[in-house]
Amino acid sequence: MKSIQDIRKDFPILERKVNGKPLIYFDNAATSQTPVQVIDSVVHYYSFLNANIHRGVHTLSQEATDAYEKARIKLQKHFNAKKSSEIIFTSGATQAINLVANGYALILKEGDEIIVSASEHHSNIVPWQFTCERSGATLKVIPMDKKGILDLEAFNKLLSNRTKLVCVQHVSNALGNIHPIEIIIKKAHEKGAVVLVDGAQSAPHIQTDVQALDVDFYVVSAHKMYGTTGVGALYGKEELLSKLPPYQGGGEMIKEVKFEGSTYADLPHKFEAGTPNICGGIAFGSAIDYIHELGIENIANYEHKLLEYATQKLKMIDGIEIYGNDDLSKRTAVISFNLKGIHPYDVGTILDKLGIAVRTGHHCAQPIMEFYNIPGTVRVSFAVYNTFEEIDIFIEGLKKAQMMLQ
Numbered sequence: 490m491k492s493i494q495d496i497r498k499d500f501p502i503l504e505r506k507v508n509g510k511p512l513i514y515f516d517n518a519a520t521s522q523t524p525v526q527v528i529d530s531v532v533h534y535y536s537f538l539n540a541n542i543h544r545g546v547h548t549l550s551q552e553a554t555d556a557y558e559k560a561r562i563k564l565q566k567h568f569n570a571k572k573s574s575e576i577i578f579t580s581g582a583t584q585a586i587n588l589v590a591n592g593y594a595l596i597l598k599e600g601d602e603i604i605v606s607a608s609e610h611h612s613n614i615v616p617w618q619f620t621c622e623r624s625g626a627t628l629k630v631i632p633m634d635k636k637g638i639l640d641l642e643a644f645n646k647l648l649s650n651r652t653k654l655v656c657v658q659h660v661s662n663a664l665g666n667i668h669p670i671e672i673i674i675k676k677a678h679e680k681g682a683v684v685l686v687d688g689a690q691s692a693p694h695i696q697t698d699v700q701a702l703d704v705d706f707y708v709v710s711a712h713k714m715y716g717t718t719g720v721g722a723l724y725g726k727e728e729l730l731s732k733l734p735p736y737q738g739g740g741e742m743i744k745e746v747k748f749e750g751s752t753y754a755d756l757p758h759k760f761e762a763g764t765p766n767i768c769g770g771i772a773f774g775s776a777i778d779y780i781h782e783l784g785i786e787n788i789a790n791y792e793h794k795l796l797e798y799a800t801q802k803l804k805m806i807d808g809i810e811i812y813g814n815d816d817l818s819k820r821t822a823v824i825s826f827n828l829k830g831i832h833p834y835d836v837g838t839i840l841d842k843l844g845i846a847v848r849t850g851h852h853c854a855q856p857i858m859e860f861y862n863i864p865g866t867v868r869v870s871f872a873v874y875n876t877f878e879e880i881d882i883f884i885e886g887l888k889k890a891q892m893m894l895q
């Protein structure tokens with residue numbers, strides 16, 4: 490992998506100052522920054538390719554279609570899907586989950602059960618509550634321990650022939666814990682249940698092979714993996730997507746429209762109603778190229794070093810409480826913590842004055858905050874362009890905040 494200094498040159502935003510200080514961007518779990526390779530892809534699209542896709546007779550439309558479908562193939566290869574038609578472009582992980590949840594709202598019935606985990610992001614809880622409200626199915630929750638580790642014994646007891654869906658995150662956005670989805674998928678399949686894995690926080694750091702995992706649905710957001718906002722993808726097994734009713738009607742997704750009734754397009758278009766985020770999809774392909782240029786293993790190994798270094802420095806601060814798995818080998822580079830007697834929001838506000846961007850609050854994981862009986866946490870999350878020196882500045886800033894706020 491090229492040097493971190495050379496990688497940083499790929500991200501123009503890292504030249505920014507915030508409140509007169511060099512930006513230290515530690516909010517990568519919320520959204521990653523965008524390399525010039527992806528920015529150039531956006532500029533190129535609107536400078537040379539912009540046209541509506543799929544049915545245009547003119548050259549521009551064909552070129553834009555080719556670029557969009559090439560990006561789909563890049564995603565297929567990156568996630569090792571059997572077919573490119575198993576990759577559905579969405580506006581992000583949230584829409585991808587809602588697409589599946591709305592379909593199953595028409596399939597499930599009273600007495601069926603959906604299992605989620607106590608660690609989920611709201612995007613992988615609320616859509617399933619909709620599904621249950623609309624179908625009469627029941628939502629069950631895998632509990633976690635005080636380190637945020639899922640209780641697999643309890644999961645086994647929850648599983649039954651009533652279980653139709655198991656929907657869990659691969660990595661916790663609030664704690665960074667990596668969950669054992671291989672075991673979860675195996676156990677769920679033994680009971681005939683379908684598994685959706687929320688890959689929003691894992692895809693930027695963990696190479697995911699959907700066929701090896703035998704996962705049924707897997708969702709990602711481009712903006713968390715060096716792409717742009719407003720685009721993501723759903724992977725689904727062809728045999729399941731074929732049976733899933735579409736929840737968005739309109740152009741693109743039809744074969745024939747008659748007032749007496751309409752027929753749907755083949756995959757993937759059945760689930761891609763309307764004009765998609767063409768530019769975002771093409772730029773997503775450029776983001777995948779960027780990840781391959783650096784090597785996802787190299788990215789993860791470096792981020793892990795940052796995680797170890799920051800954890801070791803944080804643990805030396807009196808009055809700090811760090812949440813999540815103590816075994817850093819089972820974590821991505823996300824650290825949620827609190828300083829005794831200090832509200833996370835106040836810590837984040839002071840760090841911002843020092844040019845340091847962290848996230849504070851419940852991180853769209855309110856059940857986790859309720860479990861710990863806290864209003865929220867301070868969350869730092871690293872990416873491949875962060876440095877050990879930035880961590881040192883952050884630690885000094887944190888100590889300053891603690892002195893000011895105690």
Ligand SMILES: Cc1ncc(COP(=O)(O)O)c(CN[C@@H]2CONC2=O)c1O
Nearest residue numbers: 518519581582583610612662689690710
């Ligand atoms: C685990 C997880 N699932 C789903 C989502 C939803 O992704 P989209 O917003 O792209 O649809 C997020 C977003 N992560 C939030 C966003 O800001 N900070 C976070 O931790 C997430 O972390």
